[in-house]
Amino acid sequence: MDPSAKPAAPTPKDFKSALKPIWCPGCGDFAVLNAVTKALAFMGLPREDVALISGIGCSSRIAAYTSVYGFHGVHGRALALASGLKAARPDLTVLVAGGDGDGLSIGGNHFIHACRRNMDLTYIIMDNEVYGMTKGQASPTTAPDWTSSKLTPQGSGIRPFRPAGLALTAGASFIARGFTGDPNGLAKILVAAMQHKGFSFVQALSPCPTFRPEQMQWKHHVRAFECETSSDPVEAAQRIQADDGMSTGIIFRNEYPVFRPGTGVDRGMGSIESEFAI
Numbered sequence: 291m292d293p294s295a296k297p298a299a300p301t302p303k304d305f306k307s308a309l310k311p312i313w314c315p316g317c318g319d320f321a322v323l324n325a326v327t328k329a330l331a332f333m334g335l336p337r338e339d340v341a342l343i344s345g346i347g348c349s350s351r352i353a354a355y356t357s358v359y360g361f362h363g364v365h366g367r368a369l370a371l372a373s374g375l376k377a378a379r380p381d382l383t384v385l386v387a388g389g390d391g392d393g394l395s396i397g398g399n400h401f402i403h404a405c406r407r408n409m410d411l412t413y414i415i416m417d418n419e420v421y422g423m424t425k426g427q428a429s430p431t432t433a434p435d436w437t438s439s440k441l442t443p444q445g446s447g448i449r450p451f452r453p454a455g456l457a458l459t460a461g462a463s464f465i466a467r468g469f470t471g472d473p474n475g476l477a478k479i480l481v482a483a484m485q486h487k488g489f490s491f492v493q494a495l496s497p498c499p500t501f502r503p504e505q506m507q508w509k510h511h512v513r514a515f516e517c518e519t520s521s522d523p524v525e526a527a528q529r530i531q532a533d534d535g536m537s538t539g540i541i542f543r544n545e546y547p548v549f550r551p552g553t554g555v556d557r558g559m560g561s562i563e564s565e566f567a568i
């Protein structure tokens with residue numbers, strides 16, 4: 291080996307950990323993992339400059355399956371953890387990931403405030419319209435007439451969130467939707483999301499074959515948005531409202547001011563740590 295040779299460029303495999311995912315066969319989350327590792331390899335970032343923070347749920351296991359810094363946190367609090375990390379280490383590229391239950395039920399309030407705070411984070415919701423880990427309850431993205439859950443055998447009767455619309459209204463500066471049936475397209479979206487300065491929200495349509503086997507048909511319905519990315523929130527809102535939730539691409543991107551905590555009062559980590567010394 292030539293010691294003066296440049297180190298080989300990282301590959302997606304370099305960003306995978308030695309742990310074998312325990313997701314069910316056919317789970318869309320495998321493709322999200324592939325898209326994330328592809329995107330990181332493309333960005334060529336050193337592993338120690340990246341962190342992936344997750345909540346709790348099948349999808350949130352993703353943190354353990356990558357080789358970057360990670361924190362498999364508590365249910366619904368991934369964005370709170372990630373915001374704290376980004377505040378302390380603004381130099382890191384911070385990815386945040388979890389399910390629709392994690393991010394929109396118990397974590398819903400953190401989601402809307404993360405959107406309006408506009409810290410430089412990339413947040414992936416792996417949306418399977420169900421709580422997978424707890425065996426198939428309705429989530430905030432479940433259709434009101436889904437009757438297969440034992441908890442809601444007549445359907446929840448509750449209108450679902452449109453995650454992209456919620457993110458737009460709450461002030462997110464980058465909003466996109468990808469599909470696990472197109473992991474390369476999802477990886478491209480993730481690269482754009484990580485390159486964007488501000489809060490980037492990516493809804494990844496990620497089927498749960500175990501509790502939502504009908505989602506295996508999504509591949510026949512998903513298609514690319516016909517129009518270009520908009521920087522106009524009114525136009526983007528109309529597009530989201532007119533869509534059935536199955537169109538993919540970067541819906542909205544705008545350069546809103548990025549939140550940097552402590553601006554003008556940079557106390558440094560040393561003084562913060564000393565406050566917590568026992």
Ligand SMILES: Cc1ncc(C[n+]2csc(CCOP(=O)(O)OP(=O)(O)O)c2C)c(N)n1
Pocket residue numbers: 346347348349350365388389390391392393416418420421422423424429
């Ligand atoms: C405070 C708290 N409440 C409830 C739970 C139980 N719980 C674990 S995962 C989960 C929902 C998972 O659904 P989702 O976030 O959509 O992820 P998926 O498993 O579908 O990937 C719930 C309710 C918990 N772990 N902690």
Ligand code: SF4
Pocket residue numbers: 312313314316317318319348349418422423497498499500501
């Ligand atoms: S229960 Fe659903 S979301 Fe969880 S691992 Fe299995 S297929 Fe994936």
